[in-house]
Amino acid sequence: MTLPGAEAEFAFEVAVCRWVEREWPPGRDRDSAVLVARQLGTRSRRWDTVVIECDLAGLAARGAFGEQALNSDLLHVVRNAPADWGYYRDVLPDPGYPWRYVRDAIHVLSARGALEHRKRGGRIEIRRIGPYPDWVRRIVAIENKPDLDRNAANVLADQLERDVALGLADEAWVATRATEDGAERILLEDMPVEAGILLVSDAVGTDVERTTAEVAWHPRSLAVDDPGTCIEENPDSGGFDASAGRFEYMSVDEKYEKRLALAERAYERGWRSYVDAMRSDCRHFELASAGDALVPWCGAKERCQTSAECGSSCGEFEPEPPAWRQRGWPIEGGPGRGVERVLDRRRERQRPTPEE
Numbered sequence: 001m002t003l004p005g006a007e008a009e010f011a012f013e014v015a016v017c018r019w020v021e022r023e024w025p026p027g028r029d030r031d032s033a034v035l036v037a038r039q040l041g042t043r044s045r046r047w048d049t050v051v052i053e054c055d056l057a058g059l060a061a062r063g064a065f066g067e068q069a070l071n072s073d074l075l076h077v078v079r080n081a082p083a084d085w086g087y088y089r090d091v092l093p094d095p096g097y098p099w100r101y102v103r104d105a106i107h108v109l110s111a112r113g114a115l116e117h118r119k120r121g122g123r124i125e126i127r128r129i130g131p132y133p134d135w136v137r138r139i140v141a142i143e144n145k146p147d148l149d150r151n152a153a154n155v156l157a158d159q160l161e162r163d164v165a166l167g168l169a170d171e172a173w174v175a176t177r178a179t180e181d182g183a184e185r186i187l188l189e190d191m192p193v194e195a196g197i198l199l200v201s202d203a204v205g206t207d208v209e210r211t212t213a214e215v216a217w218h219p220r221s222l223a224v225d226d227p228g229t230c231i232e233e234n235p236d237s238g239g240f241d242a243s244a245g246r247f248e249y250m251s252v253d254e255k256y257e258k259r260l261a262l263a264e265r266a267y268e269r270g271w272r273s274y275v276d277a278m279r280s281d282c283r284h285f286e287l288a289s290a291g292d293a294l295v296p297w298c299g300a301k302e303r304c305q306t307s308a309e310c311g312s313s314c315g316e317f318e319p320e321p322p323a324w325r326q327r328g329w330p331i332e333g334g335p336g337r338g339v340e341r342v343l344d345r346r347r348e349r350q351r352p353t354p355e356e
């Protein structure tokens, strides 16, 4: 399977996610549960692969709050809700925004079974279903660039410098494809020393069964417990740009909130959620195996497609014939629903529940 440009990057990203899920942490015994997600980050920075190293008991306890992510408004309620009934305005800290949003959050949580609420004398009282667990141990951000050239290496170095300065993740890595001549090693010399480097031999486009990876450089732990620096503008370090840089600072509390929100989104989405943004109900949509990972495959284009092109604007979209759905394959609905179920089941296996 030979893939061009963006499709090859997507397939590489999926292969890296699968490898991380299987092998993380590289070179060490696994002493925590691992959740992997792709394309997550903040308003100004999105990482290709995000690894959440979790406390296993905490992760299982997190399962009681449902599969969906808890955003900052919902987290404010579940983290502060009391064990005994109380009027919500008395028992929750002032949120710093209007209380009506807190009421909305209470109703959302209650509908999900993540909080109890009742009305007493016209007042809303709440009670937690259990303490919100401390389930996130470490967050690792990986930037994937399968085919490095000088320009791509310069852009990567700049991105990683920003990641190091901000210190939102505990570690920052770059993952690139290992080549036979090792040319990528020269290009990687300009990366910040704090960033780790993974050389990946991906199974995409080969008949190798499993993606493997080698650590070419071990990362340093970033200062997640210190205030971070957001580099808004970074003048050319070569000396041609004399303009001043622009920076903003992120407090330790803000970092903590952002890390937790990031982990929550990773918990909900995992890395197989690419199918959610694709037309799995198209008759040409398939899953193909790339080594031990499953990647989407378009039968019409005869290649792996990205979520950007596999949407309602695709000129080759054709709905599944109704007859496919009537046969009830593989369980109910058409093949597209079957694909979603396969990926959902694999995502579920990474999220233990309290009973498990």
Ligand code: SF4
Binding pocket: 279, 282, 283, 284, 285, 286, 297, 298, 299, 300, 301, 305, 309, 310, 311, 314, 315, 316, 317, 318
């Ligand atoms: S034809 Fe278009 S919509 Fe259908 S699977 Fe291919 S890319 Fe997706």
